[in-house]
Amino acid sequence: NAGVTQTPKFQVLKTGQSMTLQCAQDMNHNSMYWYRQDPGMGLRLIYYSASEGTTDKGEVPNGYNVSRLNKREFSLRLESAAPSQTSVYFCASSPGVYNSPLHFGNGTRLTVT
Amino acid sequence: QQQVKQSPQSLIVQKGGISIINCAYENTAFDYFPWYQQFPGKGPALLIAIRPDVSEKKEGRFTISFNKSAKQFSLHIMDSQPGDSATYFCAARGGTALIFGKGTTLSVSS
Numbered sequence: 057n058a059g060v061t062q063t064p065k066f067q068v069l070k071t072g073q074s075m076t077l078q079c080a081q082d083m084n085h086n087s088m089y090w091y092r093q094d095p096g097m098g099l100r101l102i103y104y105s106a107s108e109g110t111t112d113k114g115e116v117p118n119g120y121n122v123s124r125l126n127k128r129e130f131s132l133r134l135e136s137a138a139p140s141q142t143s144v145y146f147c148a149s150s151p152g153v154y155n156s157p158l159h160f161g162n163g164t165r166l167t168v169t
Numbered sequence: 170q171q172q173v174k175q176s177p178q179s180l181i182v183q184k185g186g187i188s189i190i191n192c193a194y195e196n197t198a199f200d201y202f203p204w205y206q207q208f209p210g211k212g213p214a215l216l217i218a219i220r221p222d223v224s225e226k227k228e229g230r231f232t233i234s235f236n237k238s239a240k241q242f243s244l245h246i247m248d249s250q251p252g253d254s255a256t257y258f259c260a261a262r263g264g265t266a267l268i269f270g271k272g273t274t275l276s277v278s279s
Contacts, residue, residue, distance in 0.1 A: 160212030
């Protein structure tokens, strides 16, 4: 059982380049999330999808877009990468949005130069 | 009001000792308080969680103490082991999103 799978594991971008981070879960969860983790800042929510067909902004959505492709997959897109987006990105899923434990992937380490 | 304040930022404990990490919140609408454990190179994983109608929850060597009136909760790790060395995050749920503390890096020396 793979759980939450994120690709790629590492990525280096130049300022202004675009890329999409992929996330897939095999637990039949309804809700999916994208967080970023920066040193000393904890985990901050970028976007989430409460259920297939819906997406909502989190705490730090600027510079990002998301797509809930189907129940399993939730992608995060950086249209024009900036050095401030250098971070570790985590995808997570949960059975529902209310009082459900989050299951995290192992992250994508992104560096923007 | 959406913040969760976590302390200390780092903690060094001897093997067999007690590790204590504290969190405080302001929003009384928060209704679910989990702790996550994260090892280097991995995503956070749920360790233990509590709801505000309970003052304490214990699972093995891990205990959450919850003080609703003070709006504080803490994680106690009894008989700390080197394998407990990790980063710990407290969190609180209000509505649809989990708000995380900034994390505590625990090192257990053998």
